[in-house]
Amino acid sequence: MVKQMTVLGITGPTGAGKTTLLKEVEKLGGAVIDCDAVYHDLLERDGALQHSLEKTFGPLRDERGAIDRKKLGTIVFGDPEKLRQLNIIAQTATVRRTQELLEGYRGKGIALAAIDAIALLESPLAKLCDVTLAVVAPAEIRVKRIMDREGITEEYAWLRVKAQKSDEYFVKGCDRTLVNDCDQVEEFALQAKALVESILQEHIQ
Numbered sequence: 062m063v064k065q066m067t068v069l070g071i072t073g074p075t076g077a078g079k080t081t082l083l084k085e086v087e088k089l090g091g092a093v094i095d096c097d098a099v100y101h102d103l104l105e106r107d108g109a110l111q112h113s114l115e116k117t118f119g120p121l122r123d124e125r126g127a128i129d130r131k132k133l134g135t136i137v138f139g140d141p142e143k144l145r146q147l148n149i150i151a152q153t154a155t156v157r158r159t160q161e162l163l164e165g166y167r168g169k170g171i172a173l174a175a176i177d178a179i180a181l182l183e184s185p186l187a188k189l190c191d192v193t194l195a196v197v198a199p200a201e202i203r204v205k206r207i208m209d210r211e212g213i214t215e216e217y218a219w220l221r222v223k224a225q226k227s228d229e230y231f232v233k234g235c236d237r238t239l240v241n242d243c244d245q246v247e248e249f250a251l252q253a254k255a256l257v258e259s260i261l262q263e264h265i266q
């Protein structure tokens with residue numbers, strides 16, 4: 062009998078703790094697909110994607126000749142229409158690559174694969190998932206976390222946070238929720254592990 066693969070979709074706003082949860086999935090033997098990383102990889106090597114972005118948003122190169130994400134972020138995070146245009150361009154490429162990766166994991170007989178995507182709920186990715194999980198946390202805490210993690214300014218951190226949908230949107234759209242408002246990342250990691258294990262149990266039975 063071919064073993065079924067459980068596909069867990071993870072979404073939620075920036076700095077909430079999704080990557081921390083993905084590390085627990087990996088420790089449990091699951092495969093993870095971080096759509097930010099998939100997209101960053103495509104941004105480096107997909108000429109058609111680079112061309113499409115510059116055609117829409119104007120010159121975006123840094124001194125290395127690569128697409129300057131902070132420059133693009135400053136354009137789109139302050140303008141909902143431009144963010145909408147970016148989402149269409151980025152999602153087409155990212156969703157295609159994510160589907161290829163999922164099929165690869167399925168072919169290898171992997172029991173659990175998790176997809177982490179900011180646009181999970183409004184993209185075709187949600188339909189590929191057996192369970193969806195929202196990871197949320199108060200905006201002030203998230204701003205501090207992403208400033209510490211990336212060394213970005215408070216202004217850019219708030220610009221990114223305010224460009225995103227509310228916690229309520231993610232909670233309403235997902236099957237399950239994890240609130241990450243504790244002070245210690247280790248404490249959240251334990252909660253995340255317990256939830257992923259219980260989801261796996263439910264799907265194995």
Ligand SMILES: CC(C)(COP(=O)(O)OP(=O)(O)OC[C@H]1O[C@@H](n2cnc3c(N)ncnc32)[C@H](O)[C@@H]1O)[C@@H](O)C(=O)NCCC(=O)NCCS
Pocket residue numbers: 074075076096097100130131133134137144147148151152155156178179180181184221224225
């Ligand atoms: C907007 C950009 C230029 C910002 O670059 P920056 O280096 O500041 O952020 P990075 O790429 O590291 O992403 C960090 C976080 O920003 C948030 N973010 C990224 N893209 C988006 C988006 N389209 N909408 C809302 N938030 C976003 C996410 O929370 C993400 O985890 C860049 O992220 C981008 O081009 N994003 C589009 C990719 C996308 O839509 N991915 C989703 C595919 S399902």
Ligand SMILES: Nc1ncnc2c1ncn2[C@@H]1O[C@H](COP(=O)(O)OP(=O)(O)OP(=O)(O)O)[C@@H](O)[C@H]1O
Pocket residue numbers: 073074075076077078079080081082097196206207210241242243244245246247249
């Ligand atoms: N409960 C916590 N206490 C302290 N630090 C935390 C906690 N949860 C997460 N962090 C830290 O906050 C930062 C953001 O967490 P993480 O990268 O998991 O979020 P994310 O949802 O993946 O963010 P993004 O969507 O921006 O990639 C990381 O540096 C992480 O180590």
